[in-house]
Amino acid sequence: MITPYRTTEDIKTLSKEQLIDVSKAIHKEGCAVFYDQDFSEDQIVQMQKKFGECEAPGLFMNPKDHPEIFLVTGKKVDGKKIGMFGDTELGWHSNGNSRHLIDKILISLYCVKEDVNTTLSVCHTSKPFYDLSEDEQEYWKSINIRLKFKNNTIYDLEEGDPELEFMSKNKGSIRKLVDQHPHTGLYYFYFPYHFIIKAWENKTPIDHEKMIERLKPIIFRSKYQYHHVFKKGDLLLMDQFTSLHRRTPVLDNNRLLWRLASDFKNVYA
Numbered sequence: 284m285i286t287p288y289r290t291t292e293d294i295k296t297l298s299k300e301q302l303i304d305v306s307k308a309i310h311k312e313g314c315a316v317f318y319d320q321d322f323s324e325d326q327i328v329q330m331q332k333k334f335g336e337c338e339a340p341g342l343f344m345n346p347k348d349h350p351e352i353f354l355v356t357g358k359k360v361d362g363k364k365i366g367m368f369g370d371t372e373l374g375w376h377s378n379g380n381s382r383h384l385i386d387k388i389l390i391s392l393y394c395v396k397e398d399v400n401t402t403l404s405v406c407h408t409s410k411p412f413y414d415l416s417e418d419e420q421e422y423w424k425s426i427n428i429r430l431k432f433k434n435n436t437i438y439d440l441e442e443g444d445p446e447l448e449f450m451s452k453n454k455g456s457i458r459k460l461v462d463q464h465p466h467t468g469l470y471y472f473y474f475p476y477h478f479i480i481k482a483w484e485n486k487t488p489i490d491h492e493k494m495i496e497r498l499k500p501i502i503f504r505s506k507y508q509y510h511h512v513f514k515k516g517d518l519l520l521m522d523q524f525t526s527l528h529r530r531t532p533v534l535d536n537n538r539l540l541w542r543l544a545s546d547f548k549n550v551y552a
Contacts, residue, residue: 284505284506285312285405286312286509287313288308288312288315288316289315289317290316290318291317291318292317295320299333302334303550305520306334309521310466310522311467311525312509313405313525316519316520317517317519317520320393320516320518322393322518324346324349324352324541327541328349328351328352331391332351332545332549333549334547335389335545335548336545337351337387338351342445342449343364343365343445344367344446353366353367353542354366355368355541355542356536356537357369357536358536358537359536367542368438368530369446370532370533370538371438372530373529374436375475375503376477376478376527377523377524377527378390380432380475380477381430381453381454381456382453383453383455383456384456386546387523387544387545388522388524388546389520389521389523389545390520390523390542390543391518391519391520391542391544392518392521392541392542393540393541393542394518394539394540397514398537399512400535401512401531401533401538402511402531403511403512403519403528404508404509404511404529405511405526406507406508407507407525408471408474408507408524408527409469409524411472411504413469415501422484423460423461423472424460424470425484426460426483426484426494427485428473428481428482428483428491429455429457429479430455430457430458430475431453431454433478433480436478455478460472460474464524466551472502474498474502475527476499479494479495482494523544
């Protein structure tokens, strides 16, 4: 298993130098966990901004006064969704998989209301690369992939769902299957396979579905994974290049996480 940095320190009190150390630990192991945290909406936004600039799209799942927060919940009000990702199982993914530009690579998940029957799994995507032979590494570095959101893959959304509307607007991207992390220089697999619709070895098209099936047992090994059951007050931070994550179904629709996404530019400035 990967071994996340874990602590009960109040992350609000950490200095920039300490946040740099935390950031390095997140890059190395894919995630970090802070237990027994206590945030207001304003406090968690200010915490995230210590790392870098936040996404704040102002969509239906973003509170009006704090659009940097994404509500993750299956709860509905007057029959309408108030949050994203609902209550169903979520397949392996990371932030921004169908976007052309991905720079908000730090995701924070803070548990406001728990569901002890739901598990988040994190898989490291850099460690598998370094366990390969040099020949295998060179082959995977030669692969480019085309990514685009497809419904009924990582999860199922009904027609008319506002989440389906904004996800479908993303045009997708073409990028390297193996890339170098901007802050560590280490190679990692970019493998949100539900989004992969085409692949090339250099400029030669290859069967992307066969490629996916070949890579799954290489990347999704138990020794590269960490599993977390959120309790109220837990804060989990993930690097979106060195990790993928997934979730089991949610049984309690009142479960609520606050999700924020930022870059690391303030930490490394």
